[in-house]
Amino acid sequence: xxxxxxxxxxxxxxxxxxxxxxxxxxxxxxxxxxxxxxxxxxxxxxxxxxxxxxxxxxxxxxxxxxxxxxxxxxxxxxxxxxxxxxxxxxxxxxxxxxxxxxxxxxxxxxxxxxxxxxxxxxxxxxxxxxxxxxxxxxx
Amino acid sequence: xxxxxxxxxxxxxxxxxxxxxxxxxxxxxxxxxxxxxxxxxxxxxxxxxxxxxxxxxxxxxxxxxxxxxxxxxxxxxxxxxxxxxxxxxxxxxxxxxxxxxxxxxxxxxxxxxxxxxxxxxxxxxxxxxxxxxxxxxxx
Numbered sequence: 001x002x003x004x005x006x007x008x009x010x011x012x013x014x015x016x017x018x019x020x021x022x023x024x025x026x027x028x029x030x031x032x033x034x035x036x037x038x039x040x041x042x043x044x045x046x047x048x049x050x051x052x053x054x055x056x057x058x059x060x061x062x063x064x065x066x067x068x069x070x071x072x073x074x075x076x077x078x079x080x081x082x083x084x085x086x087x088x089x090x091x092x093x094x095x096x097x098x099x100x101x102x103x104x105x106x107x108x109x110x111x112x113x114x115x116x117x118x119x120x121x122x123x124x125x126x127x128x129x130x131x132x133x134x135x136x137x138x139x
Numbered sequence: 140x141x142x143x144x145x146x147x148x149x150x151x152x153x154x155x156x157x158x159x160x161x162x163x164x165x166x167x168x169x170x171x172x173x174x175x176x177x178x179x180x181x182x183x184x185x186x187x188x189x190x191x192x193x194x195x196x197x198x199x200x201x202x203x204x205x206x207x208x209x210x211x212x213x214x215x216x217x218x219x220x221x222x223x224x225x226x227x228x229x230x231x232x233x234x235x236x237x238x239x240x241x242x243x244x245x246x247x248x249x250x251x252x253x254x255x256x257x258x259x260x261x262x263x264x265x266x267x268x269x270x271x272x273x274x275x276x277x278x
Contacts, residue, residue, distance in 0.1 A: 003217065006219045008191060016213075020184065020186075023179040039162055043143065043188065045184060045185075052147060053181040055153070059173075060173050066255075073146060074147045077144045085257060127266040129263075
């Protein structure tokens with residue numbers, strides 16, 4: 001079984017630096033929570049992770065299908081529980097894309113469905129705790 | 140209910156840039172997966188998110204308890220499922236800390252327990268799909 005390893009170090013207060021392979025990601029929290037806002041909050045980072053994961057699938061699948069496009073972006077909106085610990089209970093994913101050929105819409109739908117059902121591990125994990133809703137917006 | 144919003148844009152291939160408030164996080168994947176390795180992989184970013192979340196709790200609680208320390212770091216190791224979509228099925232969290240006063244160990248244990256049970260939303264979400272194991276290493 002594969003393993004992933006991340007080391008996160010603290011220096012000054014709540015700000016931290018995560019080493020992910022050769023890459024570093026700074027995290028922090030806002031002053032009202034005791035932080036200094038030098039980086040994104042960890043919970044929001046999970047929404048980035050979700051978009052990053054499904055986006056890699058979409059780009060890979062569209063490329064294989066010879067679909068050309070521009071302006072791909074993915075919005076992820078998470079609704080938090082009222083009770084503590086606050087978790088995402090609902091997540092809306094909006095795929096935005098400008099297809100070169102309008103007739104490739106079916107292929108885009110297929111790519112999103114494949115990511116949802118087969119490939120995107122992050123989405124599968126999110127589905128354990130949140131209801132996922134998704135939409136595709138053609139620009 | 141609070142909402143969090145992240146917008147992630149794609150320009151060139153699988154690399155993406157997530158806008159989280161005023162902060163940006165680059166994600167990518169490795170060349171063997173079709174990427175260019177310009178940023179961390181999205182799945183590993185979830186392990187960073189977990190460490191960042193529980194770390195904010197620990198720093199906040201130790202500060203309130205007047206516990207002084209140095210060299211705080213948090214390792215997160217995720218074991219992936221063999222089957223696709225690959226999800227984390229087991230996560231080991233190792234808290235490393237150098238306490239100024241050895242007698243503050245009980246307070247550190249308490250801080251970790253509070254983060255686990257009450258405060259850390261990311262850990263609560265992880266618990267929906269993975270077995271969590273944790274350890275504290277006193278330096």
